[in-house]
Amino acid sequence: MNVRPGAPAPLPAPAPPRAHRASALVITLLLLVGLCAGGWMLAKAQLPADKLAPAQWADGAAGKAINDALKLPGQARADTWNAALRYRLLGDTGAQVALGCPGWLFYRDGLRPQPGAGSTVFAQRIRLMQHWSQQLKAQGVQLLVVAVPDKARIEQAHSCGLRYSAPMRERYGMWQGALAEAAVPYVDLLPVLQAGEVPVFFNTDVHMNRIGAQRAADAVAARALPLLGGPGGQAFEQGPLSAPKPRMGDLIVLAGLEHAPPAWRPALDQEPEQEITPLRGGGLLDETPPVEVLLLGSSNGRRSLFGERLGNALGREVWNQSMDGGQFSGALLAAWPQRQQWPPSLKLVIWEFSEMALSLPLTDGEQAALADID
Numbered sequence: 001m002n003v004r005p006g007a008p009a010p011l012p013a014p015a016p017p018r019a020h021r022a023s024a025l026v027i028t029l030l031l032l033v034g035l036c037a038g039g040w041m042l043a044k045a046q047l048p049a050d051k052l053a054p055a056q057w058a059d060g061a062a063g064k065a066i067n068d069a070l071k072l073p074g075q076a077r078a079d080t081w082n083a084a085l086r087y088r089l090l091g092d093t094g095a096q097v098a099l100g101c102p103g104w105l106f107y108r109d110g111l112r113p114q115p116g117a118g119s120t121v122f123a124q125r126i127r128l129m130q131h132w133s134q135q136l137k138a139q140g141v142q143l144l145v146v147a148v149p150d151k152a153r154i155e156q157a158h159s160c161g162l163r164y165s166a167p168m169r170e171r172y173g174m175w176q177g178a179l180a181e182a183a184v185p186y187v188d189l190l191p192v193l194q195a196g197e198v199p200v201f202f203n204t205d206v207h208m209n210r211i212g213a214q215r216a217a218d219a220v221a222a223r224a225l226p227l228l229g230g231p232g233g234q235a236f237e238q239g240p241l242s243a244p245k246p247r248m249g250d251l252i253v254l255a256g257l258e259h260a261p262p263a264w265r266p267a268l269d270q271e272p273e274q275e276i277t278p279l280r281g282g283g284l285l286d287e288t289p290p291v292e293v294l295l296l297g298s299s300n301g302r303r304s305l306f307g308e309r310l311g312n313a314l315g316r317e318v319w320n321q322s323m324d325g326g327q328f329s330g331a332l333l334a335a336w337p338q339r340q341q342w343p344p345s346l347k348l349v350i351w352e353f354s355e356m357a358l359s360l361p362l363t364d365g366e367q368a369a370l371a372d373i374d
Contacts (some may be wrong), residue, residue, distance in 0.1 A: 080260050228314065
């Protein structure tokens with residue numbers, strides 16, 4: 001065949017159709033094996049119907065349940081070593097956790113708002129706050145709002161340059177302004193937690209340590225006591241501090257490093273343990289003091305003896321209904337349907353949540369609550 005000078009070389013002749021059949025057959029067999037294995041694993045898992053409800057698909061819970069069911073034998077160990085290698089070799093702690101200064105971990109949701117959590121969502125949360133405070137006031141119960149400043153704001157000196165979103169910085173002050181405008185009592189923990197040089201949050205956890213929890217409890221009690229008419233008469237016994245013990249931080253767990261060897265993950269926090277318990281007379285006929293304070297909080301209210309420290313400062317036992325993963329209003333929404341059955345002695349609801357929750361999308365419960373007040 002004659003080829004003109006400068007013309008491109010002719011393409012090679014196509015392979016006969018039979019040449020691709022072996023590859024296609026192997027790929028098809030692998031896909032069928034994967035499909036059958038996945039179907040068998042899902043059938044063996046026997047996922048309950050509520051795990052696959054439409055609402056569970058919307059918030060990702062159904063997808064997580066299916067992913068958990070499809071995990072291969074030994075995958076958890078492989079995932080741990082993958083996370084450990086990424087941390088040790090690349091300084092990478094995954095999509096949910098950011099590495100600050102050596103030994104310090106931060107939650108990424110505390111550094112920047114999630115998509116779908118803009119000014120409209122913030123305004124809707126203000127509306128919910130106003131509605132709930134009015135409803136409690138009509139019931140004769142006072143409300144005290146406590147937004148715990150995020151670890152990234154308080155421990156910024158240990159962030160080593162992590163970018164902290166400007167909208168999230170501004171939202172805390174905007175929230176306090178909305179509370180003041182609505183004449184709803186609140187506690188500003190920012191100056192309390194920023195005072196001093198000692199860390200008030202755990203290195204590898206999003207929560208306050210015992211020092212931060214004590215400062216926060218004292219500040220909340222100082223604001224709550226005038227609303228309660230002064231301190232109560234309940235005494236508490238504060239046990240001695242134990243020797244510091246290693247504590248697994250939730251950020252280490254989120255980074256997939258919980259089961260990694262110590263040399264392949266950040267060092268654990270060392271925190272002493274303590275007990276704070278109400279004193280009883282010891283008699284069989286001792287009456288429990290009437291409930292006057294209800295704490296509807298997030299996981300902050302369940303860590304570092306925050307509820308017990310608050311009760312000690314108030315001179316009253318605190319009815320602590322805080323909820324892990326409660327975000328902005330999880331505990332409040334869980335308790336709301338039973339509010340007519342709350343003890344008649346109840347005087348004050350302390351609603352606590354993390355500042356970060358102001359920059360999360362609305363939950364299904366919050367959307368339903370908004371629909372009810374429209």
